[in-house]
Amino acid sequence: MKITIAQLNYHIGNFEGNTAKMISAIEEAKKEGAEIICFSELATCGYPPRDFLEFDDFIRLSDESIQELCTHAQGIAIVVGAPSHNRHPKGKSLFNSVYFLSDGQISFVQHKTLLPTYDVFDEYRYFEPAKAWNVVEYKGKKIALTVCEDIWDVGTDDPLYTIIPLDEMMKYAPDFIINVSASPFNFSHAQNRLNVVKANVERYKIPMFYINHCGAQTELIFDGGSIIMSENGALYDELPYFQECIRHYDLNEVQKGRSFSGQTKDKTALIHDAIVLGISDYFRKLGFSKAVLGLSGGIDSAVTAVMAARALGPENVRVLLMPSQFSTGHSVDDAMELVQKLGLPHDIIPIKDMYDAFMEKLSPIFGDLPFNVTEENIQARVRGILNMAISNKFGHILLNTTNKSEMAVGYGTLYGDLCGGLSVIGDVYKTEVYQLAEYINKDDVVIPINSISKPPSAELRPGQKDSDSLPEYDILDPILFQYVEKRKGPQDIIDMGYDPVLVRRILRLVNINEFKRHQTAPVLRVSSKAFGVGRRVPIVGKYLN
């Protein structure tokens, strides 16, 4: 039996585009003589459709896509994820389902059982879980159809669910498993996925075809990396990361197995490639092609500019150099070095006149009150206005250059440097930004050495350094990691050997700055816990602050 895996990049709500893309893959599979072609989870409507699922009109469009795909299910069976209707009067009105289309019709539908409702996932918000399981029989083979999370509660010491759907399906002795997924990237997730597929294959002793979504949807980056695993638990093939790919397999060969070691999973390289895809898909899917960002001469904006240039082409990344009276001379020099290296369109706009215009009006109101964060913020906000003016006038999207360490402790100005349509490195700790810079410079110095080596500074008052108000990043970041990613409380972190006063101060900073994160751009998610949709913390809270 010949099986085609189509790892495609869908666009939420773009039924026409998604269906056309699948039909094109079906035509290719037919030419290759495939008997089954597999797409990913909620492929008709894209993943995650969120509250669009609450619109009957949206579901109707998905149903129509399934009907259209049926007309192409002649001589080939199609496995595709889409919402389906719960006809029972009780429970939520939809299922998250995998359809089996053959002979021009829907011949089988299996609903998803395990509905992830944690981190970035809200599936129980929309779907009723499956309560019945079966397999589909096609050309003499019995196939167990599963949807993403359905295979994820196997091989764990701490099961999140009370049922394992494949255990139920095994009663019908399937020959192999297909899993249609939309499993978003984080830098350790490709390895997790391999481990999970392996745990399932070793439990059930049959091969698995695991088809992932590929492409970015706002903050979520789907990395592909679809997996074909032989029944002996050996990896048979792994599709590339971060790109569409259609491949054809012979079930007999997969069953036999072969020696294949998979792709390398270097953390920094994965983050780099994920972010480049995240930028390019954000622009493409919104119908934009050009970006603008402020280039300060520091490492964050430099790394952001390089990845934007790789995603959009350097000619489409316009940078603004906006020195203030507190900027050091080398800031503009360092920024210009990058501008020239990449060939970026750029403008230099000193901000002093605008800052002075504000201070002239505000000085009588401020009276004798000393220079403080207010005046620093005005500088950052003047830059925000300039960035947005270019964005508005020329139809560019402003890229935000704030890193995760700054996002965490609120080291940034709301409506100032926190402006932007997309946060590029908001899920990358400062220490990881340095790793990205090294990775970018590995063959050729792209990021100016001075941008990497000088002490980080916001340059909003004379001689300012980040370390004036924050601990060094190699101390700050591990504490943040324990709190944000690991959800450790203060005592747990102190017990790891960190200074108690510092730990409590940092955790307090994280919590009192929730109001800023509430209003910042969507953050490209590259870790297991990014700021944004996957982390929901009260603004008006009194915990640790």
Place this chain on the structure above:
Amino acid sequence: MKITIAQLNYHIGNFEGNTAKMISAIEEAKKEGAEIICFSELATCGYPPRDFLEFDDFIRLSDESIQELCTHAQGIAIVVGAPSHNRHPKGKSLFNSVYFLSDGQISFVQHKTLLPTYDVFDEYRYFEPAKAWNVVEYKGKKIALTVCEDIWDVGTDDPLYTIIPLDEMMKYAPDFIINVSASPFNFSHAQNRLNVVKANVERYKIPMFYINHCGAQTELIFDGGSIIMSENGALYDELPYFQECIRHYDLNEVQKGRSFSGQTKDKTALIHDAIVLGISDYFRKLGFSKAVLGLSGGIDSAVTAVMAARALGPENVRVLLMPSQFSTGHSVDDAMELVQKLGLPHDIIPIKDMYDAFMEKLSPIFGDLPFNVTEENIQARVRGILNMAISNKFGHILLNTTNKSEMAVGYGTLYGDLCGGLSVIGDVYKTEVYQLAEYINKDDVVIPINSISKPPSAELRPGQKDSDSLPEYDILDPILFQYVEKRKGPQDIIDMGYDPVLVRRILRLVNINEFKRHQTAPVLRVSSKAFGVGRRVPIVGKYLN
């Protein structure tokens, strides 16, 4: 049997404060000879705690609160909501539970069965549903303990769940029902709650004590309105809306019933009172006392200023009048009329100099490109900087004055008039803002008549009116209502008799402006579908746009 209902205002994560408040109520109940005192859902930690529930440290603090309450459960039983641990190895690690504390210990715990996971609710994200049910026996009475949603699937034609927990508990023949709730306000919800309590009482023929949370937690406003209903389905008492209240009841009297018609439920009055509480709790719980906002002379900022003055005191509401070269003369006059009526601290800062400073730098870059939304946005953003400068320098929170109609169609400038720590009327359509103004003016003209009667305008270009780019609000708002609140698709709305071109244009505007709403302040929720946490729509989507 004497039963005390304590409708209290909790603060998320403030275990010390919440526990002290409950202990004080227990002392009062003991003085009144009460045998049972009832608090609301997740009262130890406040509702909704969101991802704080993922911190073991947070749960430990809640457990300690329960232990402390136990020491006061002498001579009185305490019914209180709090998280509890799922000791079974499978499933989520927490339950959302109601504890029954008596004789100094936890004598019974019933877990919540129906976990709302829609709109603003995310409970399945954190909790495992109950799979076992019982009643607690105390002083000869059997009591069915339920948590909020547990009673909400009764009396509906479209059940959301597959189980009804009270049906299970009825096997033990309870004498009455206690429901501990945290049920947030919307303007029709108090009536919904009465209907639901009545449907349950009529089904089970026993009295119900329904205890709601009271107080605002960022965007969610809990209105109290706790309900005591006699077994004949007649309302026995309804606690006040929007305030804390402790009352004592004799079960015999409740069983007998009495004639009581409840409180009036005038939509506009409820919205007004909800917003005033929403503002005051936001400030108090964040430790702030003073607000700043821009006063344009228009109706939105006038209504916002009045409600802020009622919440915080007029002396704590500082307003900025920031005329531009495009402002009409009466804008400042209308704003000053309100300033004088309320006695608000105010500053007048014309924005022309700052606008000109920007244009001087940008003109060479813009070249011959015509005046457009870019220049309009610069004016709005200059005002944003000024508002934030006052906010930063004097420790005020900036209030956002955008209404729901503008939020919906993106008629507002990101980082400009969309700035602010709290959106006061972001869930109030423009047509409802007029109703609020009339309500405020019902006994005395507070909002200047001219602010109400003049055609709405952003005044960002000469002679501009909202109706230049938007339909009249009495056409726009009903279309938005059908799309946002009712989740109707374009054809459904067109079939109601609206112009097809207009409907498609408006729905497109709503969807393409999701990126703005992603970055705006939390919105005080007063309707059944507010922008914010209860409405989750993809930014990168291709549905209807």
